[in-house]
Amino acid sequence: MKAIRDLKIIKIDEIAKGIFSLVLERHLDFGALKPGQFFNLALKSRELPLLKRPISLSTWDDTTMTFVIRKVGKGTELLCAAQPGEWVSAVGPLGNGFDLEAPAAEATLLGGGIGTAPLLALAEMLSAAGTKVNVYLGYQNEPYLVENFKKVADGLFIATMEPVDGLYHGNVVEYWMAQEADETERHVYSCGPDAMLHMVQLSLKSRSQKGHLLTEERMACGIGACLTCAKPIERDGEVHMLRTCIEGPVFKAEEVVFECK
């Protein structure tokens, strides 16, 4: 159940340039967790920025939860500069998360940049449920979390936008399209920048393939109260402004209306 709790930082490591893995204690009051869910986090001691920051669960065990955070602006900077023993104020678990009721026989996970992180728990749980999981990870130049995915992925494919020895050079969506040209029965789960998700959506559509997207939007409360995080979602021929933090952040791939900004 949703709760707000102060959590102690157990561990914090820079796992790639500007990418930090943050391990927090897991509080029993949060109840069950689902991949694709997120927490609204802020350093307890901070007064600025005012709002907490939505960060996806990357993975967890009985006593800890791990988040992977990219340092972007002030909020993530503060979180990434924190030290073990400091306290984080956490609201969660938030959002619908990925539906794992009836997992597909075969799935493909497409992660871009920091969007790879929320797919880790998904890969682990799908794999545990017997799904054959192919994982495509796209980075600018420096891969991270690869070892973690290696443990559970049936196929692991890595692409970088800048040339890196031994890795596919280019866009991870194109990589996937080429590699799995005929495998349109696999269920696709994707998380990454909007431009990537849009590309995934168009690709899925062109192949009549099914999938889910983990999306982002600027958020204040994370609990459905403020309606700032609305996302245009097309259902039954109509566009509704749904809350990314409640009805999302995971939507069916075909539903999301990407606006060309």
Next chain:
Amino acid sequence: MKAIRDLKIIKIDEIAKGIFSLVLERHLDFGALKPGQFFNLALKSRELPLLKRPISLSTWDDTTMTFVIRKVGKGTELLCAAQPGEWVSAVGPLGNGFDLEAPAAEATLLGGGIGTAPLLALAEMLSAAGTKVNVYLGYQNEPYLVENFKKVADGLFIATMEPVDGLYHGNVVEYWMAQEADETERHVYSCGPDAMLHMVQLSLKSRSQKGHLLTEERMACGIGACLTCAKPIERDGEVHMLRTCIEGPVFKAEEVVFECK
């Protein structure tokens, strides 16, 4: 000369309940320092509170400056919670300080609470200049800086508002008035809460005795630019609003206009 510099915290100790001694490195660019001068200080890493906090020099040597800070509100709380190695942004030296051009033969220093701190360097320098220095220190209950004053004071008298074994019980101004009933030639320097300074002013007047008061007022810039720190000062029969941070914080005792609030 006035400058703004980032100074490393060398040492920070709680010397009495809620009273902290903060030792900063002394920067050459600040030039000469005078007792009664102050710095505008804030933790470098803080964004809130916006404004720096005026804190008097308590004492200094060639390489360090010591401030004594009472934890009051948010600004002083942050300063007092800082750790050695952290950086303080400091603007100073500010204010006129005590005039030591022609020190009196005999002086009496009256400090109340945290107002004892700025008198320490004054006591040291007067004593070095050959002045006979009597020091009266008043506290609520727990004395501090006493050892430091002991080294330089000819007479040291301590009063506490709450009864403390072996110490004068009551108001430090009354203590002084009683002890030095006839010694009206001594030059008096006082620093403490407004109510105390007002009492000192009235006492001095009643005895036609000369003195200086180190006063406080809410400040923004500390460098004379904003005029928020104005203090009504009577000179030549007229009241002028003078800047506590430039023309003060030290004024002749008879000049300060205390408003009954």
Next chain:
Amino acid sequence: MQMNNVDLNGLVLKNPVTVASGTFGFGREFSDFYDLSLLGAISVKGLTLKPREGNPVPRLAETPMGMINSVGLQNPGVEAFIRDEIPFLRTFDTKIIANINGNTLEEYVEMAKILDKEDVDSIEVNISCPNVKSGGMAFGTDPLMASKVTSAVRNVTSKHIIVKLSPNVTDIRTIAKAAEVSGANCLSMINTITGMAFDLKTRRPIIANRIGGLSGPAVKPVGVRMVYETASVVGIPIIGMGGIMNAEDAFEYILAGASAIAVGTGNLVNPMCAPQVLEGLKKYLPAEV
């Protein structure tokens, strides 16, 4: 001011802590966190006659100790509110304030008529929403318009009426007086201050609608000042809001002349904010006068 049984000129709250419209949904979102019966009142998300999808995104920008929103009154409409939300809210021992918003005078009247027959404790006439093109703030920045809306609503309902004032005015006192003489039982203030922020990378306004409403601690001094100014010229009680994050902030509003307060942005930052304000206020206020 007191902790118990705060009488807002006909609307009696069990305590002075309420939550501000638009920051509390319809209460459901917070019932995971605490018992809503703790609250003096809940002002629900701003309602319109017909359902609204609100403004395009991004709808949110952060500013120093504040946030700008441009939700644009996304809501399911007054009928859905009555059908789906009142029954849920009534399971708690707290007052229900229906926040209404019209594009036209007629829409305000229509909504008031509908709600007059429904189980709500007060109607909050929002004449200060900065995030809609027509209506909204236009009514709240002109004393004549404010007066017209208030009396029109007054004429069609015997319910307790709160008029919610906009801070985006030269003189809040004239608008407040206008609302008072036209039949408001109570005032609430302040709504958001219109504000704007740019994205330095795209060099465009962050908010899709360009301008939005500023709320949070940054606006507190303005809210406190407006409550203070208004309290000295009106005889009706005021619900003070704008940047209340803790009991100390709330008490500032009370010192300024507010009879009750509302937590707004504070709910978004910390879902437990309102009960914490309530708990903290006990230190400052007597239980009963």
Next chain:
Amino acid sequence: MQMNNVDLNGLVLKNPVTVASGTFGFGREFSDFYDLSLLGAISVKGLTLKPREGNPVPRLAETPMGMINSVGLQNPGVEAFIRDEIPFLRTFDTKIIANINGNTLEEYVEMAKILDKEDVDSIEVNISCPNVKSGGMAFGTDPLMASKVTSAVRNVTSKHIIVKLSPNVTDIRTIAKAAEVSGANCLSMINTITGMAFDLKTRRPIIANRIGGLSGPAVKPVGVRMVYETASVVGIPIIGMGGIMNAEDAFEYILAGASAIAVGTGNLVNPMCAPQVLEGLKKYLPAEV
């Protein structure tokens, strides 16, 4: 916008970074910290016809990311400024802006007449000071009054005129237009927003005058919005200010439509703020267009 030779409709600044009246004294205070020739212009402390001792203390309260001041135009008077301060300021290669404040229309005119013959580069007509009882903001909150003051000043001087606008208005555009059509060469905005804070211990307002002017980062979204609104309706340049602490803040104002910016409260927090803003802006602005 460009870094060099910014033409504010007759007043050419070497760069777009100026300092706001009342936050920079007469410049002397900052000459310990840096060479004032770095600045595009200095707007000096608000002047009045006769010397003024200003308001009682306390004059300062701090608020979340802001401060409230109630200095009340303490200044030595326009004659002393001319005698004692202009010669000092002229030792630097920067423009001098004389910020003038009247209790009456006649006082504005009188000061403008006096300054017309003196060595200042621009006269900033402050019709927005919230901290004086008569005059000040009263002129800035009514388009008719704003127009009258501006044309009266225009009639007696051929100097460059800046009109400084108050944010405490329902519609800044009408006041801005009024100033423009009445002969202002340039606008500066925003002055402080009236605000208030209470001392929880004494339970009284912190500021002796009770209400003061809010400035600092908290007001930035309001200042940016007002510059944006105004820039779209006037043809004269705008000096943007309100909460500028760094180059990013300054650039927001420029994106909103300001031709130059002023650092105000930033000077008080960090005496090196203005030159640091200047240095940082180079990243965002071309040297010359």
